[in-house]
Amino acid sequence: MRAESIEELLAGAPSGERRVVGRLISIVERDGDGAEEIAEWAHARSGRAHIVGITGAPGAGKSTLVGGLLAVWAKAGRRPAVLAVDPTSPLTGGAILGDRVRMDSVATGAFVRSMATRGHRGGLALAVPGAVRVLDAAGFDPVVVETTGVGQVEVDIVGAADTTVLVVAAGWGDAVQASKAGLLEVADLFVVNKADRHGAHDARRDLDLMLDLGRVSGHEDRRGHRPEIVMTTSTTGHGVEGVASAIDEHRRHLVESGERARAYHRRIALEVRDRAQALLVTRVAKLLSSEDGRVALDAAERRAMTPAAAARAVAARIIAAPDRTSPEHDRS
Amino acid sequence: MPHRPAIRIVLAKLGLDGHDRGLKVVARILRDAGMEVIYLGLRQSAESVVAAVEQEDAHAVGLSLHNASHLTLAPRMVGALAAAAIDAPVIVGGIIPDDDADELRRAGVAAVLGPGASADEVVRAVRDAVAGRS
Numbered sequence: 001m002r003a004e005s006i007e008e009l010l011a012g013a014p015s016g017e018r019r020v021v022g023r024l025i026s027i028v029e030r031d032g033d034g035a036e037e038i039a040e041w042a043h044a045r046s047g048r049a050h051i052v053g054i055t056g057a058p059g060a061g062k063s064t065l066v067g068g069l070l071a072v073w074a075k076a077g078r079r080p081a082v083l084a085v086d087p088t089s090p091l092t093g094g095a096i097l098g099d100r101v102r103m104d105s106v107a108t109g110a111f112v113r114s115m116a117t118r119g120h121r122g123g124l125a126l127a128v129p130g131a132v133r134v135l136d137a138a139g140f141d142p143v144v145v146e147t148t149g150v151g152q153v154e155v156d157i158v159g160a161a162d163t164t165v166l167v168v169a170a171g172w173g174d175a176v177q178a179s180k181a182g183l184l185e186v187a188d189l190f191v192v193n194k195a196d197r198h199g200a201h202d203a204r205r206d207l208d209l210m211l212d213l214g215r216v217s218g219h220e221d222r223r224g225h226r227p228e229i230v231m232t233t234s235t236t237g238h239g240v241e242g243v244a245s246a247i248d249e250h251r252r253h254l255v256e257s258g259e260r261a262r263a264y265h266r267r268i269a270l271e272v273r274d275r276a277q278a279l280l281v282t283r284v285a286k287l288l289s290s291e292d293g294r295v296a297l298d299a300a301e302r303r304a305m306t307p308a309a310a311a312r313a314v315a316a317r318i319i320a321a322p323d324r325t326s327p328e329h330d331r332s
Numbered sequence: 333m334p335h336r337p338a339i340r341i342v343l344a345k346l347g348l349d350g351h352d353r354g355l356k357v358v359a360r361i362l363r364d365a366g367m368e369v370i371y372l373g374l375r376q377s378a379e380s381v382v383a384a385v386e387q388e389d390a391h392a393v394g395l396s397l398h399n400a401s402h403l404t405l406a407p408r409m410v411g412a413l414a415a416a417a418i419d420a421p422v423i424v425g426g427i428i429p430d431d432d433a434d435e436l437r438r439a440g441v442a443a444v445l446g447p448g449a450s451a452d453e454v455v456r457a458v459r460d461a462v463a464g465r466s
Binding site for chain 1: 337372379383389417
């Protein structure tokens with residue numbers, strides 16, 4: 001099974017065949033042989049799916065909410081997919097990917113894929129858009145990207161979605177945390193989960209207050225709409241249909257206002273920037289371990305050059321001598 | 333830059349069997365050995381495990397069986413994977429009598445781990461099973 005050719009895999013992909021789509025994502029994720037071909041195939045066919053970013057603190061109830069949304073979408077005859085991102089242990093490089101526990105991929109027919117934060121060539125910022133595009137091209141819609149909104153890369157990833165949903169739990173003081181992480185500005189929709197618990201209305205009030213401040217500061221005008229706040233109890237399913245319709249409502253708003261095209265524009269710009277940076281990072285690492293790099297490092301160490309001047313010398317060498325071997329042709 | 337992709341393994345308990353403590357310990361052991369553990373937890377079926385292995389493009393399946401139905405459930409899992417043309421080894425852990433362990437191996441189970449298995453033995457069993465297939 002592991003020896004199937006890329007052509008064979010791509011032939012099976014449009015029907016959303018689980019095994020094929022699973023394989024394609026793996027190849028794209030680690031930038032293996034055929035990744036370029038798959039990316040071309042997927043990019044040409046993508047653009048139909050509504051991309052929904054779902055984020056929130058660990059334990060806020062994101063996975064349970066996504067599990068509920070999958071059931072709502074399946075009932076409506078849609079074919080959703082989920083990319084669930086979970087942290088990798090910084091010590092061992094391993095990860096426990098447990099988001100599927102709350103999602104029934106058999107009953108809902110949803111495609112659920114777990115991704116660890118590390119272990120991708122070029123990092124999460126490149127692996128996620130690549131995988132989302134494969135799911136989009138394979139006909140899944142909507143495509144959900146779920147991450148804990150920790151760290152700038154993760155905020156960028158969910159912020160680049162068509163609709164970004166921030167989940168906060170009752171009584172967690174999440175509103176302040178979210179505002180620290182910059183998530184409030186990127187969220188198009190707020191979900192206050194565990195609404196049956198004490199503190200749910202406080203959380204709602206906090207969010208409302210923050211949104212009011214957004215109006216004062218002019219942020220609301222720039223984004224063109226005031227994000228909705230939906231109360232849910234994911235464990236019972238209460239309010240989940242409300243989240244699904246708020247997502248649809250936002251999708252309509254995006255299309256009618258022309259924002260959807262702008263979101264796409266931002267996403268592409270972000271990804272091209274990230275990919276260009278990743279290419280340069282590889283070149284820098286390569287140069288630093290070469291003879292020229294060692295000369296520059298040594299000069300800085302002897303205080304013959306400042307670290308900044310050594311860095312300029314390294315960068316100048318990269319600009320002067322274009323590298324013919326792209327990462328695609330340089331696999332060890 | 334990562335040199336080799338991490339082993340991805342799906343861990344599950346099949347049917348009505350609420351004893352998931354062992355499986356959680358195994359998940360942690362495998363994570364600490366650098367693997368990506370896709371944890372499905374309780375009340376899974378052969379069908380739901382096959383779906384997860386396909387979508388996650390996993391290399392192996394680890395089952396924890398503590399309800400004496402291993403002779404039924406483990407071969408069913410091996411059969412379901414084969415029926416879906418998935419070449420992923422099945423590793424079984426739990427309370428398995430020696431005679432039954434032999435029978436499970438004959439039925440295509442790659443390794444059987446008892447309650448006394450050390451962390452190293454668990455990791456080695458998974459690595460060997462995956463290496464044996466690729």
